Amino acid sequence: MVPEGMTTLSGDRPTGSIHGTRSPVLPVVDAAGVLVGVVSLERLAAAAAADERPASIAGLMDDARQTSLVATDRLETVLARLGETDLNALVVVASEDDPRPVGVVTRGDVMTIYQPALRTR
Numbered sequence: 001m002v003p004e005g006m007t008t009l010s011g012d013r014p015t016g017s018i019h020g021t022r023s024p025v026l027p028v029v030d031a032a033g034v035l036v037g038v039v040s041l042e043r044l045a046a047a048a049a050a051d052e053r054p055a056s057i058a059g060l061m062d063d064a065r066q067t068s069l070v071a072t073d074r075l076e077t078v079l080a081r082l083g084e085t086d087l088n089a090l091v092v093v094a095s096e097d098d099p100r101p102v103g104v105v106t107r108g109d110v111m112t113i114y115q116p117a118l119r120t121r
Contacts, residue, residue, distance in 0.1 A: 024088040027101040028061050035068055035099045037061035040087050068093050071102060078110060 021041070028037040039060050047060060068091045069078060081090055089106040093099045 023104045024106060025067070025091060025104060027091045027104075028057060028064075029101065033100045035064045035091060035093055035101050037064050038067040038087065038091050042088075062087065064091070064099070067091060068099070068101075069105065070095055075110070075113065078105060082107060082110065 024042065025038045025040050026044075027035050028039055030036050037058070039057060039062070043060050062085065066081070067085055067087055069081060071092055071094060073081075078090070089104050091101050092103040092105055094102050
């Protein structure tokens, strides 16, 4: 089960409203709610602006392995993963054994965490 209020894409359809979502990425889940990929709102908007309609959402999707984190990952892992992708956010999954989305961490979230540490140096 995906957390209440989290919009995901399942079977090429959003599970909630994309308009007004605060997340820059949408998790793509299978019928069981398991993360299979991530689509950025930026990529969706670019496709819509260019009037491009991919045959499926898979044409716009980034692989889940490169765009997700486990809830217990350290900040260093988050930074490394963000550095490896052009996305502004990563999807957080419950665990390696339970790859259901439980949240999203953005570049802004990381900066918010780092700001106090940088001020104390």
